[in-house]
Amino acid sequence: xxxxxxxxxxxxxxxxxxxxxxxxxxxxxxxxxxxxxxxxxxxxxxxxxxxxxxxxxxxxxxxxxxxxxxxxxxxxxxxxxxxxxxxxxxxxxxxxxxxxxxxxxxxxxxxxxxx
Numbered sequence: 131x132x133x134x135x136x137x138x139x140x141x142x143x144x145x146x147x148x149x150x151x152x153x154x155x156x157x158x159x160x161x162x163x164x165x166x167x168x169x170x171x172x173x174x175x176x177x178x179x180x181x182x183x184x185x186x187x188x189x190x191x192x193x194x195x196x197x198x199x200x201x202x203x204x205x206x207x208x209x210x211x212x213x214x215x216x217x218x219x220x221x222x223x224x225x226x227x228x229x230x231x232x233x234x235x236x237x238x239x240x241x242x243x244x245x
Contacts, residue, residue, distance in 0.1 A: 132234050
């Protein structure tokens with residue numbers, strides 16, 4: 131059974147940091163391109179960051195460049211999103227996504243940036 135389980139979301143003040151994790155199981159993680167998406171209320175889901183395999187090349191949405199870092203640990207079948215200098219506009223549900231032979235989505239984790 132394929133699972134993508136996100137964790138690490140929560141409430142943080144502007145300027146703060148959070149680290150999201152996505153633990154994968156049920157497929158060959160190392161063969162999949164991994165991404166983080168987010169969806170704010172009333173808005174479409176958007177790509178935040180992505181990381182390839184092998185090699186680990188990355189790309190980011192312009193709005194998060196220099197603040198967010200995506201990484202992966204193939205031995206742990208986990209992808210991470212380190213989020214620094216958070217802004218209120220980063221508030222959204224963050225989703226983990228796997229793309230390869232098939233596509234899979236996690237259930238999402240809420241990130242709220244507010245004072």
